[in-house]
Amino acid sequence: MLLEIKDLNAGYGEIKALFDVDLTLNQGSTLALIGSNGAGKTTLLRCITGLIKPNNGYINFNGDNIEGCKPHDIATKGIAMVPEGRRLFPSLTVEENLLMGMCNNREQEWTLEKVYNLFPALKVFRKKMATVLSGGQQQMVAVGRALMANPRLLLCDELSLGLAPVVVKDIYRTLKTVTKTGLSLIIVEQDINQAIVASDTFLCICEGKVVMSGTRETADRSLIANAYFGN
Amino acid sequence: MIAWIDTLIQGLLLGGFFALSGLGLSLSFGIMRIVNIAHGDFLVMAAYLCLVVSSLTGMNPLLAIVVVTTLMFLFGYGLQKTILNKSIDGGELSPLLITFGLSIILHNVLQEFFSADAKSLDVGAFEVASLNIGQINIGWLPITIFFVSLVVYTILHQIVESTRFGMIVRAIVDDAETTSLMGINTKKINCLGMGLSMAIVGIAGTFFGIKSPFFPLAGGLQLLFAFEAVIIGGMGSIWGTLLGGISLGIAQSIGYRIGSGWGEFAGHLVFFLFLLLKPSGLLSKETSHV
Ligand SMILES: Nc1ncnc2c1ncn2[C@@H]1O[C@H](COP(=O)(O)OP(=O)(O)OP(=O)(O)O)[C@@H](O)[C@H]1O
Ligand SMILES: [Mg+2]
Secondary structure, three states, rough: OOEEEEEEEEEEOOOEEEEEEEEEEEEOEEEEOOOOOOHHHHHHHHHHOOOOOOOOEEEOOOOOOOOOOOHHHHHHHOEEEEEOOOOOOOEEEHHHHHHHHHOOOOOOOOOOOHHHHHHHHHOOOOOOOHHOOOOOHHHHHHHHHHHHHHOOOOOOOOOOOOOOOOHHHHHHHHHHHHHHOOOOEEEEEHHHHHHOOOEEEEEEOOEEEEEEEEOOOOOOHHHHHHOOOOO | HHHHHHHHHHHHHHHHHHHHHHHHHHHHHHHHHOOOOOOHHHHHHHHHHHHHHHHOOOHHHHHHHHHHHHHHHHHHHHHHHHHHHHHHOOOOOOHHHHHHHHHHHHHHHHHHHHHHOOOOOOOOHOOEEEEEEEEEEEHHHHHHHHHHHHHHHHHHHHHHHHHHHHHHHHHHOOOOHHHHOOOOOOOHHHHHHHHHHHHHHHHHHHHHHHOOOOOOHHHHHHHHHHHHHHHHHHHOOHHHHHHHHHHHHHHHHHHHHOOOHHHHHHHHHHHHHHHOOOOOOOOOOOOOOO
């Protein structure tokens, strides 16, 4: 098992956002994390990446307990994130944004060349500031930057937000080819269909609690929809 | 006419010094978001450091700059590592209070070791040598300070724009949290940033000690000048601080020409007008970064 989370509780000061969350993820598989606005999806990813210190519970990644570790240490262990809203660096060019991904000094499998092969559209804009690109291209930069970190686990927070359906499809297709190399993935989406189709297992959270989990084959859309809205 | 040209040239050169001293302040704010209240006192500390180094080794202060700059880099690195990195976790006010405390401690320490009497750094005949062009006399010392300042700005620009460290610094200025997700220990970068800031303060402080007598409490006014240069230029913009420093120098120079008591006042007035009419300064964040 690559990632195992048990009894995770976390929040923002007095506000509690996650209650006794359990999650497991195998090497090479993709997990969809679904839930409505404010369910706690982003909070869970921020716990995994060390941006939030959990109040209790544990997070085990690849044999190490990482709860409470610093974000840069966790990144170095092989977890990368495409954050909600992309969070590209506006003062950096496209290529520099991609190079930032390499700063964790993990052994190099991904290179600029490979990322440009994956997203040919980016190569033309490599010397341009990242912020002048279209939303879809910016998302490609964000994904490329995360891949450049050579992660074993990639977390994607609402990749589809604000993007045209064709672009979303394209990005997910690309991710699919990447997971063939053994990369594990957690994708966060509000769109239940989009998420389930792209994953092996799913976890539905509502108001900070896990309300349902299962595999793609056994997923029942109407039951999930009920869980999603907390019924 | 000649008198005005002379005034402008003197102002420009004086501005070179303000730009250099303002750069240290600008950097610590730009990278670490630290408003360094002790900036002027560190400048004075560097002048004393140069005094000690040159009297121990017999080195000319102009040569001792290299030693002072190195020591100040190490000092800045250590200060950030031991004290300031902890304080930035407590919000923006916390480093402000800490550096205020450091300023007071430094006053006392300097007075204890060097007494309250004014000291100066002796560079011999160079201090008064001048270049004469027609009726205009320009001191070699201000010319040197101005060009050293330009060189420091150029080197810093190269570091920020063309090195891996510079790229990481720009990323931190944009978004420190996301930078940490890239596997970068931002606190370590802060240490290097403060080291760089203090190294520049070391250069500026040595020149300060050469061009004017100094005493333990001289830092307050220097903080004010540096702060004015940064605000006029635009907070967070490196090239802005250069323009801000030069503007301040020219304003003061014109003030002095009007009357000996008017020099600093004219500088404060320009600063005040900027705060009132264009608080974002000459180059705001949109037109330039770091
Ligand atoms: N910085 C913050 N400070 C305080 N509370 C927060 C903060 N960020 C999120 N919350 C709260 O934590 C809960 C979970 O938020 P979170 O952002 O994890 O939801 P989400 O599932 O990612 O939602 P969305 O789909 O809108 O992105 C919400 O109730 C939210 O109001
Ligand atoms: Mg979210």
